[in-house]
Amino acid sequence: MSIAFARLILVAVLLSNAYGACAQTFDIVGLSLGMTETQARTALKAHGVDPNLQEQRQHYAYSDGVNHGLTTEDFLYTIDAERRGDTHDALTLYFSPGPAGGRVVAIARRLEMATGAPTRRQYVEALVKKYGTPVEDDGNTLRWQFPAEKIQCIAGAVGSYSPTQPSILKKLYGANVGSRDGVFHNRAVTSLDDCASYLSYALPSGDDSAVTQSTALLVDVAATAEGELAAAEWVAGLAEQARLAREGQGAVPAL
16 A cells, blocks of 8 residues: 555545534534535535536646646535525535545535515524524624634634635644644644634624625634645645656666
């Protein structure tokens, strides 16, 4: 067994443990962190979204030292889904990358209600009933972090990271960013296993305001970071294999 393959197996186990630690704790309309693509598609169908889901795939580029046009196999990055009507529900599911990934690490939701919009007070009461008391409510955004025994690892406020940003690692590490030996911004954190996941809901201010539009974001912090680190190791392993293969074909000309 190659070292690279053994690392992928280890990463898959670590990711599985990370998903198991927080998956199913919080959900958005039945969509949970840690879901596989099949599970996510089943949950979306149960929610009644339009059947034409939009899928985005990605790949990484790497080099053998000479050829800079090499690419990895592509992988699922996001699934976008919508449910239209008087209430327009738009959902984006983000998946962890590479061969050790393929599970939901973040869920974004944008909900627009043309009729029957609740007040902020009613909306907040429903959220608290489902998720419990938030750790923060600044009058616009409510935030939860979970499990309760985990630590807020991201620099700044809870929920200051979005999956539309290029990387979560700089939000977590203050030094040696991109390394498993990186130093966390929060010195109480010793490993990604310590990191809490979070949910945020942005609503209009004012208890009696009609909530005609709301946005939500659910993020598995540890699995997102682990996925990035694993993907970087995967690409580095492919680049090393390609370099060795190129060098193995090299021939010194007649001297």
